[in-house]
Amino acid sequence: MTSSIMAALRRSVADDDYRTDPAVAEAGGDPRRTPTSARGRGGARLGGRLNVMEDVMRICPRLAITLLLSTPLLASAADPAPGQPRFPAEMLGVWDAYPLACVDDGPSDSDMRIQITPAVLHGYENNDTVRSIKPIAESPMAWRVVTISDIAPEEIQGEADIYVLRGDALTITNGERAYTYRRCR
Numbered sequence: 001m002t003s004s005i006m007a008a009l010r011r012s013v014a015d016d017d018y019r020t021d022p023a024v025a026e027a028g029g030d031p032r033r034t035p036t037s038a039r040g041r042g043g044a045r046l047g048g049r050l051n052v053m054e055d056v057m058r059i060c061p062r063l064a065i066t067l068l069l070s071t072p073l074l075a076s077a078a079d080p081a082p083g084q085p086r087f088p089a090e091m092l093g094v095w096d097a098y099p100l101a102c103v104d105d106g107p108s109d110s111d112m113r114i115q116i117t118p119a120v121l122h123g124y125e126n127n128d129t130v131r132s133i134k135p136i137a138e139s140p141m142a143w144r145v146v147t148i149s150d151i152a153p154e155e156i157q158g159e160a161d162i163y164v165l166r167g168d169a170l171t172i173t174n175g176e177r178a179y180t181y182r183r184c185r
Helices: 002-017 022-026 052-078
Strands: 093-096 114-116 120-122 127-138 141-149 160-166 169-173 178-183
Touching: none
Parallel strands: none
Antiparallel strands: 093 114, 093 178, 114 120, 120 127, 127 141, 141 160, 160 169, 169 178
């Protein structure tokens, strides 16, 4: 379905962008390959200069529609590929370090709020992708987790954290600091 939409969009852009220009044919050029924006009123050329704003204004609505239609396809890219490390189902969801109750689908002023999806821990200003995860205890459930951050310096990438889950409390420690989160409902 998406490929047929993209093909129709390409045809539409191609049809709008190029018109027959007799002035170009007289000069020995290909009249079918003259951008519409290179002509002024009545088909006269504008000294060889393109009217860029006209092109942008014509393409923007089409680009917006294309992005809107492709959003569901991009959203599914967050799931890890088969065989890739993933957070356990027990950890998935929204967590917050505030002692007050939080709502998982409501707005939050907390910069400690995290959302754990199968492949990524989404923080306030960071996204940490799982590189490896290994269970280390069953009661309470605990894992040794290595993530790659999209904002951390290279020299600290790949360091392991310990995730301990007890009921609705998740503690994440790197051996120097520990943060305890409560599951949002």
